Amino acid sequence: MRIHSIVFLLVLFSTSVFAQDLCNKTGVEKGGFTFETPSTVCVGQEVRIKDNSGGTEVKYIYGYRGEAASKLASLNPTTDTKWTFLAAGQYFILQYGKKNGKEMYYCNVVNVRENNQPRASYSTCNNDVIELNIPNDIKINNFDFYQISWGDGNAPEVVNKSQLPYNKSRTLTLPRTIKIEGFFTAGSNCPSPSAIILPILLPSAFPLGYTQPFYPNIEKIELETAQTAKLEIKGGFQENGYDLFMTPQGQAYSSDPISKNIKPGSFTVSIPDSSQSYCFYIQRNTNCGLEQSAEICTVVLSDAKAVDKQNIISWDEYPTTMTGISNEASFGRYMSRTQTLQKKENGVLLSPISVNSNNGNFIETVDCAKKYCYRIIAETQGQFYYNAFKGQSISKEICLDRKEVHPNPITDAFVTVNNANNVEIKLNDNSSWALNRKRYILYRDNGTAFVKIDSSTTSKQFTDTTIDASQKSYCYKVAFVDECESTSEASPPFCSTNLSEGANGFLQWTSQSPFANSTIKAFEIQSFDENSGLPVTETTQTITTFEPKLDKFEEEAKFRIKAIATDGKESFSNIYSIPVKVKFFIPEAFSPNEDGINDDLAMKGSFKRFTTFQIEIYNRWGVPVFISTDVTNTWDGNYQNTIAPIDIYTYKIYAKLNDGQEFNKSGKFLLLR
Numbered sequence: 001m002r003i004h005s006i007v008f009l010l011v012l013f014s015t016s017v018f019a020q021d022l023c024n025k026t027g028v029e030k031g032g033f034t035f036e037t038p039s040t041v042c043v044g045q046e047v048r049i050k051d052n053s054g055g056t057e058v059k060y061i062y063g064y065r066g067e068a069a070s071k072l073a074s075l076n077p078t079t080d081t082k083w084t085f086l087a088a089g090q091y092f093i094l095q096y097g098k099k100n101g102k103e104m105y106y107c108n109v110v111n112v113r114e115n116n117q118p119r120a121s122y123s124t125c126n127n128d129v130i131e132l133n134i135p136n137d138i139k140i141n142n143f144d145f146y147q148i149s150w151g152d153g154n155a156p157e158v159v160n161k162s163q164l165p166y167n168k169s170r171t172l173t174l175p176r177t178i179k180i181e182g183f184f185t186a187g188s189n190c191p192s193p194s195a196i197i198l199p200i201l202l203p204s205a206f207p208l209g210y211t212q213p214f215y216p217n218i219e220k221i222e223l224e225t226a227q228t229a230k231l232e233i234k235g236g237f238q239e240n241g242y243d244l245f246m247t248p249q250g251q252a253y254s255s256d257p258i259s260k261n262i263k264p265g266s267f268t269v270s271i272p273d274s275s276q277s278y279c280f281y282i283q284r285n286t287n288c289g290l291e292q293s294a295e296i297c298t299v300v301l302s303d304a305k306a307v308d309k310q311n312i313i314s315w316d317e318y319p320t321t322m323t324g325i326s327n328e329a330s331f332g333r334y335m336s337r338t339q340t341l342q343k344k345e346n347g348v349l350l351s352p353i354s355v356n357s358n359n360g361n362f363i364e365t366v367d368c369a370k371k372y373c374y375r376i377i378a379e380t381q382g383q384f385y386y387n388a389f390k391g392q393s394i395s396k397e398i399c400l401d402r403k404e405v406h407p408n409p410i411t412d413a414f415v416t417v418n419n420a421n422n423v424e425i426k427l428n429d430n431s432s433w434a435l436n437r438k439r440y441i442l443y444r445d446n447g448t449a450f451v452k453i454d455s456s457t458t459s460k461q462f463t464d465t466t467i468d469a470s471q472k473s474y475c476y477k478v479a480f481v482d483e484c485e486s487t488s489e490a491s492p493p494f495c496s497t498n499l500s501e502g503a504n505g506f507l508q509w510t511s512q513s514p515f516a517n518s519t520i521k522a523f524e525i526q527s528f529d530e531n532s533g534l535p536v537t538e539t540t541q542t543i544t545t546f547e548p549k550l551d552k553f554e555e556e557a558k559f560r561i562k563a564i565a566t567d568g569k570e571s572f573s574n575i576y577s578i579p580v581k582v583k584f585f586i587p588e589a590f591s592p593n594e595d596g597i598n599d600d601l602a603m604k605g606s607f608k609r610f611t612t613f614q615i616e617i618y619n620r621w622g623v624p625v626f627i628s629t630d631v632t633n634t635w636d637g638n639y640q641n642t643i644a645p646i647d648i649y650t651y652k653i654y655a656k657l658n659d660g661q662e663f664n665k666s667g668k669f670l671l672l673r
Contacts, residue, residue, distance in 0.1 A: 021066030022094060023107035029099035031055055031106030033081075039108070042115035042190035043088055049081045053106060055099035064094035064107065072096065088114040088142070114142055117196045118182035121214040121236035125288030128171050130200060132178065135237035135263075136164035143182030143193065151176040165239040169287040176200050209388030216242055216282050216293040217389050223298055223396035226274035231267045233282060235293075242282040244269070249277040249297050249316075250323050275300065277316050294335075294384035295322035299376045299395040302360075306405040308434045309484065311372055313341070313362040318378035318393060335382035344373040344399075352377070368484030373399040402484045407433035409489040411517040413478050415496050416571040417469040423496050425462040427478050435482040443490060445475040450490065455481070470574040473498040473510040492516045497573035499561050507546045507576065509561050514571035524562040528575075530555060530608075553580045555608035555658070582609055582663055586651060589670040592637030592644075600634035601669065607631045610663070613655045620647055631655075637671055646673050 031053035041047055051058055059077040062085070067075060077096075085091060095106040119140040123131045132148070135141060141164070147156035152172065156179075159166050181195040216235040223229050235242060241261035246269065247253045258269065262282065271278055279297040283290060303314040320337050340352040341362055355362055355376070366372060376395040383389070413427035425442060442462045443450035454462055467474055475495040479488045495512035502508045513520050525546050526535040530553060538559075539546070550557050557580060561573040583605035590601045603615070610631060617626040617635060625639040637644050648670055655663040 021064070021107075022069060022096065022105045023064075023066075023092065025103075025105055029055070029102045029104040031058070031095045031097065031099065031104045033093075033095055033106065033108065035108075038189040040111045040113065040186060040189065041085070042113045043086060044084060044115075045189050046082055046084050047093075047110055049093065051081065051095070053095060053097065053099065053104060055097040055104045058095060058097035058104075061094040061096075062091065062110075064092045069096075069103070085110065085112045088112050113184070113190055115190050115193060116140065116142070117194055118143060118146055118180050119237065120180050120196060120198065121238075122178070122198050122200065123212065123214060123236055123286055123288060123291065124174065124200060125286075127174050129169060129288055130172055130174075130178070131167070131169045131287050132198075133237045133239070134159065134164055134166040134180070135239070136161075137237075137263075141182070144185040145183055147181045147183070149179040149181075151178055156181075165237070167239060172200075174200055209383035210386050211388050215387050216284065216291050218280055218282060218293055218296045218391060220392045220394070221280065221296050221298060222394040223271070223300075224268075226396055227271045229269050229271055229278075229298055231269065231280065233262060233264050233267055235264045235282065235284075235291075237264065238284060238286070240284060242284045244280060244282050246278055246280050248273075249279050249319060253281075271298065275302065279319075279322075292385060294380075294382070294389040294391065296380065296391040296393055299378050299393045301374070301376060301395045301398050304374060304398040304400055306366075306368070306400050306402060306486070309365055309368050310363055311366050311374075311400050313374050313398070315360050315376045315395060317360045318376075318380070322384070335380060335384075338379045340377050340379075342375040342377055346370050347373075368402045368486070371399060371401040373397050402486045405484075405486045407431060407435075407480075407482060407486055407488040410478055410480065410491045413476075413491050413494060413516040414518075414565070414569055414571055415474075415476055415494050415514045417496055417574045418463075418572075419575065421469045421574050423464040423467065423469050423474055423476075425464065425476055425478065427460045427491075429460060429480065431480065431488060433480075433482060433488065435484060435486075437480045438483055438485070439481050441479045441481065441487070443477040443479070445493070450475075450477050450493070469496050469498065470576070471498075473512060475512065478516075497561050497563055497571065499559065499573040499576040501576065501578065502545070505547070507548055507559055509544050509573055511544050513565075514563055515565045515567075515569055518565040518567045518569065520563050521566045522564050524564060526560050526562055528558040528560075535560070548578065550578065550580055553578075554606035556580055579609065579657075579659060580606065582606065582657065584653070584663075584665065586667060586669055588668075589672055590637070591672040593673050600636050601671075602634040603631055609657045609659075610655045611658050613653070615651060615653050617649055617651045619644070619649055625649070643673075644671060646671055 033049045033051050033053065036048040036050050059079055061072065061075050061077050062083040089112055091110045091112060092107050093110060097104045120132060120134045134146060144161050146159040148159060149156045178198045178200060179195050182193050184190065214236040218231050219234050220232040221229055241263050243257035244259045244262050245253045246258045277298050277300045279295050281293045281295045283292040297319060299318055300316045302316055305312050318337055318339060321335060339355050341355045342352055343350045375397050378393040381390040408431050410427055410429050410431050412430040413425065415423055415425050418424055437458065439455055439458055440460065441452055442454040444453045473495050475493045477490040477493055479490045481487050494514050494516040497509050497514055499507060499509045522540050522542055524540045525538040527538050528535055548557060548559060557578045558575050560575045563571045585604050587601065590598045592599050613631045614629050616624055619625050625644060626635040648668055650668050651666065653665040657663055
């Protein structure tokens with residue numbers, strides 16, 4: 001049936017594009033060839049042609065479909081004047097070459113017949129009534145007329161193609177043999193077709209069931225996808241076809257079919273709910289009464305999963321009775337059912353496994369480096385309405401490839417920032433996945449996705465040295481690869497805390513949790529003692545801003561945030577430094593009279609940010625009386641071992657700060673005695 005369908009579509013395509021191809025091209029020379037054999041042949045017979053074109057470089061394309069001249073070289077042109085067509089249809093032969101200095105084209109048509117046997121079906125009832133059907137379907141019947149020999153001694157009945165579809169009921173004594181022959185009226189090179197013999201036999205003994213070759217039956221149903229089923233339908237060639245009924249397994253059928261006028265062959269239906277099994281049957285009314293098939297149901301693979309080194313397959317077992325059809329208790333009681341598991345290992349089909357007593361579950365230990373695919377096949381046979389039936393139901397295929405199996409994730413992980421502003425990631429592997437870990441994977445958010453940045457360690461700790469955590473917050477996820485090379489799901493995200501200074505001088509920090517499976521209970525704001533370097537807790541709060549107090553700092557104030565999780569884990573932010581503004585002043589007067597009070601001129605304030613320093617003191621005549629590069633030095637009021645006189649003196653200070661800025665200052669003071 002599939003080959004016939006393809007050929008039929010080819011014929012339609014060929015005729016529809018013929019008007020726009022080279023066969024009708026103008027402004028070119030016309031070639032020519034004649035058939036040495038009939039132009040109507042059958043599949044597998046040779047066609048021979050004779051070139052009458054008078055052209056040069058003559059080539060042929062058998063089965064031309066309207067392609068442009070630029071495409072001809074890719075169509076496998078040949079100089080051979082003999083060709084055999086392997087499928088029925090109407091074909092165009094294109095001849096092309098050169099003639100009189102121009103392009104030359106010529107086309108002619110070959111009709112290829114199937115040369116099949118005539119197709120017909122019959123049904124019987126009451127052991128004496130025969131209904132005979134010959135379908136009007138060029139895919140299976142292409143003869144010009146038919147002769148029917150009823151086996152009653154009379155001359156054959158002639159049925160022309162124009163009389164199809166043919167349907168006739170006769171009362172005849174059984175058993176007997178009916179012979180149907182097909183003939184062509186037009187000349188062809190086809191051999192004489194063989195006749196079809198329809199032996200009408202008496203039914204076999206009850207309760208094995210009557211065997212009728214054209215009694216309706218759904219021989220196979222296959223779930224091609226979770227929501228698409230293909231049915232293979234057997235039955236007669238009656239013109240009105242069959243009605244198809246569908247219902248969820250175990251429920252009564254509606255009186256309305258889901259489709260009408262279905263013919264034998266393949267038929268595809270949509271499955272409303274992929275998690276549920278659906279049952280089907282077909283029926284039609286005949287001159288002998290109602291013909292109804294047995295019920296067939298889909299097999300649903302409900303689950304397939306890899307756990308440790310085992311594959312676990314679950315399915316809904318095929319029913320043992322036809323519960324959806326009325327009168328089942330009387331007519332469907334003779335039904336047997338077998339179930340097998342079909343398994344592929346790396347694409348190789350293995351021997352089927354019986355799963356009749358598995359109660360819908362199959363577990364096996366596997367080589368986790370391989371890919372496995374599974375299907376459940378249910379075979380049914382028995383008797384329905386006194387007729388024997390067989391059916392096959394095939395589930396959809398489910399495959400387990402360990403590269404596509406993702407174990408449950410690690411959720412216990414957190415991030416903290418060290419003193420070098422690198423991010424440290426620490427994890428506690430709390431995944432319940434039982435297989436050994438080969439390595440752990442670290443992912444970092446690049447702004448659009450989490451990208452793998454490290455997968456080389458079996459350690460449960462990473463250090464991201466490629467970033468500067470003082471610049472912004474960085475978010476991470478972790479995962480693992482097990483001994484079967486399955487990569488787990490990634491953990492929930494967790495992010496470093498970034499501390500910075502806002503426009504108003506307040507400290508501010510990011511609020512994303514640095515803990516994968518815990519929320520933040522509180523923030524502890526810490527500063528660092530300038531002498532000991534140890535952290536000191538300023539306050540604990542839940543908001544993400546803080547107004548720093550800088551009075552106790554001389555050089556720079558350092559702060560960091562400690563995030564405290566609800567489960568007690570701690571995570572630190574980067575250290576943020578605030579330079580302390582230099583505080584410097586010189587007294588307006590001092591009295592070096594050795595009374596122990598204000599005897600030296602000393603510089604006051606905070607000087608720790610100075611990296612270089614120089615002070616110069618001048619008398620009223622501009623002579624320097626004191627110069628020092630040590631900010632802690634004092635002037636005792638003497639110059640060249642002589643007491644400096646009472647007077648007003650000036651000073652100039654030149655210094656540089658640790659951030660490169662210059663600090664310059666000048667002023668006056670009074671020396672008293």
